[in-house]
Amino acid sequence: MVFLRGRLDPKARTEMATHIPEVVILRLPSYLRALTLLEEGNAGVVSSQELGARLQMTPAQIRKDLSYFGKFGKQGKGYNVSQLLGELRQILGLDRDWSVALIGVGRVGKAILDYGDLAPRGFQVVAAFDRDPELIGKVVGGLVIQDIADLAATVKDRGIAIAIIAVPPSQVQQVIDCVVRCGIKAILNYAPVAAQLPKDIRLREIDPVLAMQTMTYYLKTLSSS
Amino acid sequence: MVFLRGRLDPKARTEMATHIPEVVILRLPSYLRALTLLEEGNAGVVSSQELGARLQMTPAQIRKDLSYFGKFGKQGKGYNVSQLLGELRQILGLDRDWSVALIGVGRVGKAILDYGDLAPRGFQVVAAFDRDPELIGKVVGGLVIQDIADLAATVKDRGIAIAIIAVPPSQVQQVIDCVVRCGIKAILNYAPVAAQLPKDIRLREIDPVLAMQTMTYYLKTLSSS
DNA sequence: GTGTGTGAATGTTTTCACAGCG
DNA sequence: CGCTGTGAAAACATTCACACAC
Numbered sequence: 001m002v003f004l005r006g007r008l009d010p011k012a013r014t015e016m017a018t019h020i021p022e023v024v025i026l027r028l029p030s031y032l033r034a035l036t037l038l039e040e041g042n043a044g045v046v047s048s049q050e051l052g053a054r055l056q057m058t059p060a061q062i063r064k065d066l067s068y069f070g071k072f073g074k075q076g077k078g079y080n081v082s083q084l085l086g087e088l089r090q091i092l093g094l095d096r097d098w099s100v101a102l103i104g105v106g107r108v109g110k111a112i113l114d115y116g117d118l119a120p121r122g123f124q125v126v127a128a129f130d131r132d133p134e135l136i137g138k139v140v141g142g143l144v145i146q147d148i149a150d151l152a153a154t155v156k157d158r159g160i161a162i163a164i165i166a167v168p169p170s171q172v173q174q175v176i177d178c179v180v181r182c183g184i185k186a187i188l189n190y191a192p193v194a195a196q197l198p199k200d201i202r203l204r205e206i207d208p209v210l211a212m213q214t215m216t217y218y219l220k221t222l223s224s225s
Numbered sequence: 226m227v228f229l230r231g232r233l234d235p236k237a238r239t240e241m242a243t244h245i246p247e248v249v250i251l252r253l254p255s256y257l258r259a260l261t262l263l264e265e266g267n268a269g270v271v272s273s274q275e276l277g278a279r280l281q282m283t284p285a286q287i288r289k290d291l292s293y294f295g296k297f298g299k300q301g302k303g304y305n306v307s308q309l310l311g312e313l314r315q316i317l318g319l320d321r322d323w324s325v326a327l328i329g330v331g332r333v334g335k336a337i338l339d340y341g342d343l344a345p346r347g348f349q350v351v352a353a354f355d356r357d358p359e360l361i362g363k364v365v366g367g368l369v370i371q372d373i374a375d376l377a378a379t380v381k382d383r384g385i386a387i388a389i390i391a392v393p394p395s396q397v398q399q400v401i402d403c404v405v406r407c408g409i410k411a412i413l414n415y416a417p418v419a420a421q422l423p424k425d426i427r428l429r430e431i432d433p434v435l436a437m438q439t440m441t442y443y444l445k446t447l448s449s450s
Numbered sequence: 451g452t453g454t455g456t457g458a459a460t461g462t463t464t465t466c467a468c469a470g471c472g
Numbered sequence: 473c474g475c476t477g478t479g480a481a482a483a484c485a486t487t488c489a490c491a492c493a494c
Contacts, residue, residue, distance in 0.1 A: 023485070029438035034419055047453060055419055059453085060487055067455055075493040076452045083450075090437055093445035100437075111336035112433070117417060121434045133271060161444050162437060185447060186440040188433060194280055195257055202443050204436040208413060209346045211429040212325075212387060213254035213317055215411040218427055219386050220318035246463070272475065285465055292477055300471045301474045372479090 024065045028092055030055060031062070035085045047078035083138040094122055099160045101184075102128045103175055104167035105135055105145050110192050112166060114139030126158050132169075148175070152182045162186045235431045238410055249272070253317055256287070258309045272303035319347055324385045326409075327353045328400055329392035330360055330370050333415050337391060338366030351383050356396075377407045387411045394418040 007066065034054050038046055048059035049169055055062075066072055066084075069091050073079045089095045100123050109128070112118075118125060128143040130136060135145050146154065163179045165187060166171065172191045179187060186202045189195070192210065197203060247447050263271055273284035277374050280287075291297055291309075294316050298304045314320045327334055332354070337343075343350060354373045355361060361372050371379065379385065389405045390397065390412060397416045404412060411427045414420070417435065422428060 021485070025442050026439050027436045028442070030419065031437065033435065037418065049453075054421070056421075056424070058487070060489095061485090063454065064456080071455065073454050075454045077494070078453065079493075091442065093441040094438060098437070098441060098444075107336075107339055111332075111339075114332055114336075115433075117434060118368065121417075123434060123437055162440065164433070180394065186437070186444055188436055188440075192258065192346075194255060196279070196281075199281070202440040204440060206431060206433055206436065208253045208340075208389070209342060209348060209429055210258065211413055211431065212323070212348055212411070213257065214251050215387065215413075215427040215429060216323060216364060217250050217253070217316065217317040219323075219411055248463070274475080283465070285467095286463090288476060289464075291480080296477065298476050300476045302472070303475070 018068075021067050024068060026094075027057075027065055028088055031065075032085065032092065032104045033095070035081055035088070038081050039085060041080050042142055045074075045078045046081055046084075050074070050078070069197055074224060097122050098162055099124050099126045099158050100162045100164055101126070101151065101153075101155065101160045102143075102166065103130075103148065103179065104171075104190075105130045106166065106168070109166040110140060111191070112164060113143065123162070125164070126160065127154050129154075148178065151178065155182045155184065160184065162188065164188045164190065166190040191216045230382060231387065232289050243293070245293050249293060250317075252282075252290055253313055256290075257310065257313045257317065257319070260306055260313070263306050264310060268306050270299075270303045271306055271309075273298075322349055323387055324349050324351045324383050325389055326351070326369075326376065326380065326383075326385045327389045327391065328355075328373065328376075328404065329390060329396075330355045330365055331391065331393070334391040335417070337389060338368070343426045348387070350389070352379050352384065367439070373403065380407045380409065385409065387413065389413045389415065391415040 025222045034051060035046070048062040051061040052062050063073075066079075070087070072084050072087055072106070077136050086095075100118070102112060105113070105128050109130075113125060113128065125141075126142070128140060128145050129148045129151055130145050131148045136147050138145050161184070163184045163186070165175055165177050165179070169191050172189070172193050173195050176187065176189075176195045176197055180197060180201055185196075185200070188204050188206065192207045195203075256276070259276060260271070273287040277284040277287050288298075291304075295312065297309050297312055311320075325343070327337060327350050330338070330353050334355075338350060338353065342417070350366075351367070353365060353368045353370050354376055355370050356373050360370050363370050367427075386409070388409045390400055390404070394398050394416050397414070397418050398420050401412065401414075401420045401422055405422060405426055410425070412422075413429050413431065415431045417432045
């Protein structure tokens with residue numbers, strides 16, 4: 001009676017490359033961050049137990065996550081901190097620097113240029129763009145602000161792979177379209193609006209209000225104390 | 226769906242409580258944001274289809290998410306935009322303003338005070354704290370910077386429910402301990418470090434580097450440019 | 451003993467597919 | 473018809489539990 005339309009046949013599905021769950025990729029950077037701290041504290045080895053305690057997650061989850069990529073631990077001992085750090089950096093493609101373009105040099109954009117944590121952690125902001133003629137040509141944070149029309153050429157020249165968007169909400173969609181046309185495949189969006197984009201482009205959002213709005217639901221209930 | 230009214234003994238409450246998956250709560254604010262945009266564009270109604278297209282998610286997921294809280298749509302028509310907005314605001318506890326304390330008034334802290342998007346969206350930064358005697362007493366963004374020792378009293382006085390933390394990494398753990406002791410149950414952490422905290426405290430992180438590190442994994446593979 | 455790596459079991463989330471309403 | 477609301481099914485993610493290595 002019920003027949004299925006257009007499903008992927010089971011065999012083709014099985015033959016597909018080992019797909020690593022996105023949730024796992026999302027967690028790896030926190031492992032990296034925790035391990036960096038451990039290394040600074042001169043910890044030589046760490047168990048999934050200990051790492052789990054620091055990150056408030058189960059040891060099993062950490063072991064399972066890592067097992068997608070290889071066997072990095074030693075039984076009875078744990079993981080060598082600096083070796084695991086190296087492995088994770090390589091897995092995440094962080095054994096190199098990445099060039100980043102900043103689009104939008106208003107208040108938020110300037111704060112991002114000022115923020116000194118990007119470069120030491122491997123993300124170099126190598127170009128800044130705006131569409132305001134008043135700003136173009138000015139120097140901010142050691143960068144000459146360029147016309148957004150130059151984006152395509154600069155992306156090619158400087159090997160830019162990631163764009164940070166910090167323009168007003170009303171301009172976000174057109175800027176994203178432009179950035180995507182220039183071949184950028186990863187976007188960090190500071191503007192508090194959703195945008196349309198091809199599914200092969202990665203997007204992450206930084207919106208403090210959104211983050212707080214996910215917490216108020218839980219605050220609501222405990223307000224009777 | 227039965228809404229709880231009036232007082233219930235803890236047992237009945239526990240047995241009745243419909244536990245709503247956290248992923249659902251995490252998505253509601255994006256619905257809110259999309260609907261706000263639709264309302265500004267004078268859209269009267271929206272279908273799960275249309276909303277899904279804007280947010281790049283399936284209509285079924287949106288319908289299912291909303292169904293945890295009630296029946297807000299009309300068959301054959303869709304959802305009334307402003308009515309659904311109202312419902313979501315109420316669900317998330319956003320039918321009121323929230324008072325926020327900023328801890329740490331360095332570069333990042335100042336940028337947060339400057340950022341004009343918090344207040345219009347319902348989050349009032351009503352107090353700022355630092356431990357640096359040079360800063361205490363100075364005025365930034367209309368707020369007199371207070372000694373962090375005054376936090377407990379101010380939290381009580383001003384009904385502060387959320388803390389934004391923007392202190393250097395090395396101070397994060399002690400500041401979080403302090404904030405928790407003061408009765409704060411929700412924290413937005415801008416410092417790029419993990420911290421220990423009781424499981425009944427909500428924490429969200431803003432770390433642009435972490436966000437970018439979750440994308441480089443995917444960039445790695447397509448680097449044939 | 452201690453702690454990894456991993457199939458198998460369990461739990462959770464998403465998607466399907468359709469009854470029923472406007 | 474078109475679209476919601478929703479049980480049921482499928483897909484996905486986490487946790488368990490134990491063989492095995494140090």
